[in-house]
Amino acid sequence: MFDLLTSYTLFSLSTVMGFVALATLLHLQFGLAGIVNFGVVGFWGLGMYAFGVLLIQFEVPYPLAMLLAVAIVAAVSLLIGWVIVDLNDQAVLVATLAFGTIVTSLVTTEKWLTEGVVGLGSVPYPVETGDGALWQFVVLTAVTAAIVIYAARIAKTPYGRLLAAKRDNEPLARGLGKNTSRHKLTIFVITCALMGFVGTLSAPVHRFLTPDLIGPGVTFSAWIALIVGGKRHPLGGVLGVALTIFVFDFVIETYVPVPSEHAATVTVIKTIVYGVTLIVALMFRPLGLLGPGRKRGSR
Amino acid sequence: MGDTIEVNGLRKSYGGRVVNEIPRLTLSEHRIEGLIGPNGAGKTTLMSLITGRIRPDTGSVRLLRDGAAIEITGMSLNRVARLGVVRTNQKIQDFESLTIEDSMLLSLATDRDEGPGRLFGERDFRERCDPIIADYVAAMKFADRSAHALSAGEKKLLDIVRCLLLEPKILLMDEPTVGLPTEQTDEVMALVSRVAERQDMKVVIIEHDLDLIWKVCEHVHFMADGQILLHGTPEEVRTNRLVRDKYMGESHA
Numbered sequence A: 001m002f003d004l005l006t007s008y009t010l011f012s013l014s015t016v017m018g019f020v021a022l023a024t025l026l027h028l029q030f031g032l033a034g035i036v037n038f039g040v041v042g043f044w045g046l047g048m049y050a051f052g053v054l055l056i057q058f059e060v061p062y063p064l065a066m067l068l069a070v071a072i073v074a075a076v077s078l079l080i081g082w083v084i085v086d087l088n089d090q091a092v093l094v095a096t097l098a099f100g101t102i103v104t105s106l107v108t109t110e111k112w113l114t115e116g117v118v119g120l121g122s123v124p125y126p127v128e129t130g131d132g133a134l135w136q137f138v139v140l141t142a143v144t145a146a147i148v149i150y151a152a153r154i155a156k157t158p159y160g161r162l163l164a165a166k167r168d169n170e171p172l173a174r175g176l177g178k179n180t181s182r183h184k185l186t187i188f189v190i191t192c193a194l195m196g197f198v199g200t201l202s203a204p205v206h207r208f209l210t211p212d213l214i215g216p217g218v219t220f221s222a223w224i225a226l227i228v229g230g231k232r233h234p235l236g237g238v239l240g241v242a243l244t245i246f247v248f249d250f251v252i253e254t255y256v257p258v259p260s261e262h263a264a265t266v267t268v269i270k271t272i273v274y275g276v277t278l279i280v281a282l283m284f285r286p287l288g289l290l291g292p293g294r295k296r297g298s299r
Numbered sequence B: 001m002g003d004t005i006e007v008n009g010l011r012k013s014y015g016g017r018v019v020n021e022i023p024r025l026t027l028s029e030h031r032i033e034g035l036i037g038p039n040g041a042g043k044t045t046l047m048s049l050i051t052g053r054i055r056p057d058t059g060s061v062r063l064l065r066d067g068a069a070i071e072i073t074g075m076s077l078n079r080v081a082r083l084g085v086v087r088t089n090q091k092i093q094d095f096e097s098l099t100i101e102d103s104m105l106l107s108l109a110t111d112r113d114e115g116p117g118r119l120f121g122e123r124d125f126r127e128r129c130d131p132i133i134a135d136y137v138a139a140m141k142f143a144d145r146s147a148h149a150l151s152a153g154e155k156k157l158l159d160i161v162r163c164l165l166l167e168p169k170i171l172l173m174d175e176p177t178v179g180l181p182t183e184q185t186d187e188v189m190a191l192v193s194r195v196a197e198r199q200d201m202k203v204v205i206i207e208h209d210l211d212l213i214w215k216v217c218e219h220v221h222f223m224a225d226g227q228i229l230l231h232g233t234p235e236e237v238r239t240n241r242l243v244r245d246k247y248m249g250e251s252h253a
């Protein structure tokens, strides 16, 4: 019984940690650089599936499969970034959203590679001793912490100011000689590749890869968490995930005894609460809990 | 003798209406030049064409430097700025999340300082920049450099400072005194002249405050209806019939 709880706990915590990483990467993309990436799940899911397929279908060695998967995500994001780099926000939103959807549907239809809805299994932990799940959680936490620390540091460097300036007023930044297109592309590719990397780390956590793991809900959860927590703050993703995904997917699912006939209701309530939280946050704290409050008289 | 800008066969139209039509023009042969003309003459458009903010329909803009001609038509705004041709904005522009100091640090950062992997040089960089920033904060009388520019005047000053910090070779100033308190315009122009001397920078000023133009410019271009109609010394332009009729006659007498 205790063992079961532990492995379930680790699974939930690893999932939550993955979301912290994604939300923080989204902070770098959107909160700092102003790139409206609505295809988070595409980059994460591509990393996860590319890794799984290479490992299982092609029997590529574990570390090499991870490396190749991240390289694939980097290459794809370079291509997408190149297309969207000088488009306006709406176009970027639509293009990235479409990309996410394409990844999901390809994973469903290309059964010869991914086994479709049957599921691709099973992705092992890198070390298949008894502590595999624990180590995976530790690694995910370390990677997430590194991303958060990076986000906190980069904001206070010339590069961070450059990205903020680009987000605030791109033509003005270009008038000061800043090659905003190049920098946008760089930060986009780096952060998307890292989303893919988080995907490779999430693969063994889920073990069986199915298309329902990579639905648009992943993107929306990361966005809601970041907006609630504070898009401009490096800890916005951490706080936001703690208040949303952590509460529902961990605290309630683990510790609140919900009779099985009501399990579906919890999911519905979750969606409603997410929506309400988002609206309340946007009304009273447009920059999130860690952002400054709404100024009197401002828009 | 420094850089000059040469414009050839430049033409720009919006929806069939020609707003710039300049067969030939050389700018910044003198240290400080003026570009005057009524509203809608096409002065701002000309500066946008030069800096690469917008593209001409036809024609070319070249930067003459050390006897060589650099074609800057079609170059991106940021490349033209890196070549040393920079302009201050007529309309008030700012980075809303950057403080006055951040804005100045942004200008002072070079390509080498800016990169996703540069996590550690910040303290050295700030130390290097501090005396320069302190000078400008004092000269422009910014109350608090760690605050945001609040008033229109402060934003306008900051816009000018950001450009000066780039140490441009040619500074184009689009109506610098609009939004500035009168007592500050003299100080700002004095500062710009000083920097121009010290850093071997040329300046082209668009202004409706003609007293300022006559006072600081060595050479003045007069523009109306998208065309450059006249150049000359301030005295020549000031006393010209055409300028009086088309411009000063109205409200600027």
Ligand SMILES: Nc1ncnc2c1ncn2[C@@H]1O[C@H](COP(=O)(O)OP(=O)(O)O)[C@@H](O)[C@H]1O
Binding pocket: B014, B019, B037, B038, B039, B040, B041, B042, B043, B044, B045, B046
């Ligand atoms: N983006 C634009 N679209 C359409 N018309 C424009 C645009 N920019 C400028 N114009 C027109 O071009 C003319 C010249 O404008 P401008 O260069 O701003 O004049 P000035 O700076 O001398 O007052 C004006 O009649 C203006 O309405």
Ligand SMILES: [Mg+2]
Binding pocket: B043, B044, B045, B090, B174
């Ligand atoms: Mg104008």
